[in-house]
Amino acid sequence: MRKSNCFLLYLAGNVLLLLFLFAHAFYQEIHAGPILKANSELVARLELSDLCLFTEASYTRHLTQTDLDTPFQDCPICLEHFPSGSILMPPEMLKRSYGKIN
Amino acid sequence: MLASVVFFTHAIKREGAITLKNAPEMIIQRSVAGRRDLIPVSYLDKIQKIRGVSSARCRLWGYYYDPVRGANYTLMVPEKSGYGPGSIVIGEGVSRTRHVYPGDYLGFSAFDGSMIMLQIRDVFSAESELVSSDLILMSEADFRKLFGIQEKEATDIVVRVRNPRELSAIAWKVSDQFPDTRIVLREEILRTYDSIFNWRGGMMVFFLGGTLLAFLIFAWDRASGLSQEEKREIGILKAIGWETSDVILMKFWEGLVISLSAFLAGTILAYCHVFFTHSFLFEPALKGWAVLYPAFKLIPFIDLYQVATLFFLTVVPYTVATIIPSWTAATIDPDTVMRA
Secondary structure, three states, rough: OOOOHHHHHHHHHHHHHHHHHHHHHHHHHHHHHHHHHHHHHHHHHHOOOOOOOOOOOOOOOOOOOOOOHHHOHHHOOOOOOOHHHHHHOOHHHHHHHHHHHH | HHHHHHHHHHHHHHHHHHHHHOOOOOEEEEEEOOEEOEOOHHHHHHOOOOEEEEEEEEEEOEEEEOOOOOOOEEEEEOOOOOOOEEEEOOOOOHHHOOOOOOOEEEEEOOOOOOEEEEEEEEOHHHHHHHOOOOEEEEHHHHHHHHHHOOOOEEEEEEEEEOHHEEOOOOEEHHHHHHHEEEEEHHHHHHHHHHHHOOOHHHHHHHHHHHHHHHHHHHHHHHHHOHHHHHHHHHHHHOOOOOOOHHHHHHHHHHHHHHHHHHHHOOOOOOOHHHHOOOOOOOOHHHHHOOOOOOOOOOOOOOHHHHHHHHHHHHHHHHHHHHHHHHHHHHHHHHHHHHHH
16 A cells, blocks of 8 residues: 555544544533533522632632732741642632722 | 634633623622621612612522532522422532432532432433533522521522612612622623633743744744855855845745744644644643533634634744845855855
8 A cells, every 4th residue: 555545544544533532522422411500500509609619729729819918828938839829810809809908 | 723722712711701791780789898698588678779779689609629529519599490399400510420320319418517328310401511510409498507507597699680780780779779789790700711821821921931932932943044054055056146035035934834834734733733642732630620520512614804813923023033044144245154
């Protein structure tokens, strides 16, 4: 078999696989509808404000409830030391509300 | 890796937006000396009297460090609970971490050193781990007993309004009446999760920086000219009658073959990594020092925009970067190139 045919076969295989994954994503999205609805209702019922992405520190567990001081709560010159704190950005609203208070 | 980051962040954002669309409209917290403090229940009456407020209630929630497993839990008092004092409902993550199930007892060390034993009545479903993994629901009496919080204090206040368009006006009135409070609106919660993992965040800077650096090295390598081998190949092709345009076309197809193969394989592998293997490569970075880590399965929210972004970030720059030096080499006299 010519090398170009081999490559075209490889390309066609990849495209087919990609299309299959698209179909999988579409199916999963439809299938997840009731789960998302149930989670959204749970959020409403329990009045939750955040996703449970990180549990190591309060300011990354409840990202929207945090303030600028929380990451440095041990002492005023302590450095923030939880890995998730370096992954997430502080919420934009902190700048606004603190600007108003100060 | 770039495709994995794109898929992962987009899926989290979409799921967050859908799940949190029913989050509280307004949360009022009290801040003392730069730290969040318990809010007096007396604030509630005054807040309820503000025009436009349909209802307000005090929330009780907090964190509990479990010395047995070294995990942090979120303890919360629901507005309506089917179970009375002495009972709790736990998240799947708590159940997995402590190996406890409905009917078992879970011990908590209270503020005064005494032990409180609470019976597990139910476990949240595994599908809700994204919001409930570390959650423990308990009665108000148990919560106050555990943390020693007086009846006249609460963690924060949640407010519902009649007209959502009046939210900012009501927020302004609350902050005017209670200058020691901080207000979090639902739209701010949604915006926070919409901008989560944005390009300035540590992980994104790390991955985008790595990708950019790799591309810069590649561009530098290509711009500094082709290797002697490649130049000789072009010289031979020109000597046997190939036109400059033929050489450029051949190099274009060569670049396209390489970049397209990389794009397709990378996208497929990234999809499998994020949605079939629960992003196992990201797990050490995301897990950090956490003992309790939610094992949530992300829903694949893939759209054409993400795939097009990846395509233009990988295929186009590579193809362009291969054409320019080939054009330079193809315009030189073939005899000079072959003798060099």
